[in-house]
Amino acid sequence: QSVLTQPPSASGTPGQRVTISCSGSRSNIGSNNVYWYQQLPGTAPKLLIYRTNQRPSGVPDRFSGSKSGTSASLAISGLRSEDEADYYCAAWGDSLSGNWVFGGGTKLTVL
Amino acid sequence: EVQLVESGGGLVKPGGSLRLSCAASGFTFSNAWMSWVRQAPGKGLEWVGRIRSKTDGGTTDYAAPVKGRFTISRDDSKNTMSLQMNSLKTEDTAVYYCTTDLINWGQGTLVTVSS
Numbered sequence: 240q241s242v243l244t245q246p247p248s249a250s251g252t253p254g255q256r257v258t259i260s261c262s263g264s265r266s267n268i269g270s271n272n273v274y275w276y277q278q279l280p281g282t283a284p285k286l287l288i289y290r291t292n293q294r295p296s297g298v299p300d301r302f303s304g305s306k307s308g309t310s311a312s313l314a315i316s317g318l319r320s321e322d323e324a325d326y327y328c329a330a331w332g333d334s335l336s337g338n339w340v341f342g343g344g345t346k347l348t349v350l
Numbered sequence: 351e352v353q354l355v356e357s358g359g360g361l362v363k364p365g366g367s368l369r370l371s372c373a374a375s376g377f378t379f380s381n382a383w384m385s386w387v388r389q390a391p392g393k394g395l396e397w398v399g400r401i402r403s404k405t406d407g408g409t410t411d412y413a414a415p416v417k418g419r420f421t422i423s424r425d426d427s428k429n430t431m432s433l434q435m436n437s438l439k440t441e442d443t444a445v446y447y448c449t450t451d452l453i454n455w456g457q458g459t460l461v462t463v464s465s
Binding site for chain 2: 283286342344
């Protein structure tokens with residue numbers, strides 16, 4: 240049972256916009272930044288979004304992050320076949336300990 | 351370019367020990383907070399623990415399932431971080447990733463705990 244809650248699956252067609260949600264609590268998402276990762280099959284996770292809505296260099300601007308209260312979202316616009324992957328959200332569990340907590344992951348299928 | 355290379359994974363019996371290493375390059379290792387994250391086969395990501403930089407105290411934090419069994423250390427002179435795993439359980443079977451506190455990730459090393 241993951242601390243952060245994500246839908247297990249999501250899907251969309253090429254060109255579509257898809258959002259993946261991540262629900263937490265006041266102590267984690269409500270008080271701290273959110274991070275998003277993309278994991279292609281058989282590879283290590285890759286940072287997509289840091290500090291809730293910042294993109295590392297090299298990540299296309301089709302990917303965007305946002306947060307409202309105790310929930311966060313990852314939006315992918317102009318969906319492409321290569322976006323088919325697992326997506327994970329993460330945040331500090333609480334500001335005191337700084338332990339990281341993850342969502343259970345969302346498998347994105349491009350139809 | 352940041353590079354993190356894990357080593358030391360393998361097959362170990364329940365109750366046994368294993369030591370993982372992470373060799374870092376491409377950034378100022380001594381200033382970095384470092385974390386281990388693991389992923390059981392077919393499962394999601396799980397944070398294992400963290401070590402802060404020496405300037406921030408060099409202290410460690412651990413996830414509840416590994417506290418008291420796992421120890422993270424660092425050698426800033428060699429740009430390496432280690433994960434000493436004792437009293438291993440079958441549920442510790444996973445790919446273990448070295449990360450710069452979840453920003454940059456290594457390719458991972460597989461640890462299998464089985465009799």
